[in-house]
Amino acid sequence: MRRVIIFKVLMLASALLAADPSAAEIRxxxxxxxxVGPFLDLFEKVRESGERVVIDGPCLSACTLVLSVVPGERICVTKRAVLGFHAARSVDRRGRFYAEPEASDAVLQAYPGPVRDWISRRGGLSSRLLLLKGRDLTAIYSRCR
Incomplete structure (x- = not known):
């Protein structure tokens, strides 16, 4: 049985985003x-669409992969934006979670340099949720207009 890397609660990716076709943005x-898989598929489609991504609330765990797929100049953040990072983990057949250090390293390397540096300055990816918000976030991504 193939192991599936999971980050948090499974949710339909389409329910996470609200599209505004008149503004050509994903919010x-x-x-x-x-x-991870559905998020990567979704963000690849967003990247190909050319639409801007507005992060306007909590974007935790696998959601943060948007930073790895969509070009940074097409991402902006509002004052409500919060990015949450933690180490990759999988679940076994008995429902027990276990660490996936190789996957965590791959995810960390996929993030843009400033995000990687911010995570590293806080001890790296672990089971603890690291929250990037406020001034730290706007030092990396522009505020939405």
């Missing part, structure tokens, strides 16, 4: 994360 208003 992330709340995402606790979920399985």
């Amino acid at each position: 992330i208003i709340q995402s606790p994360g979920g399985q």
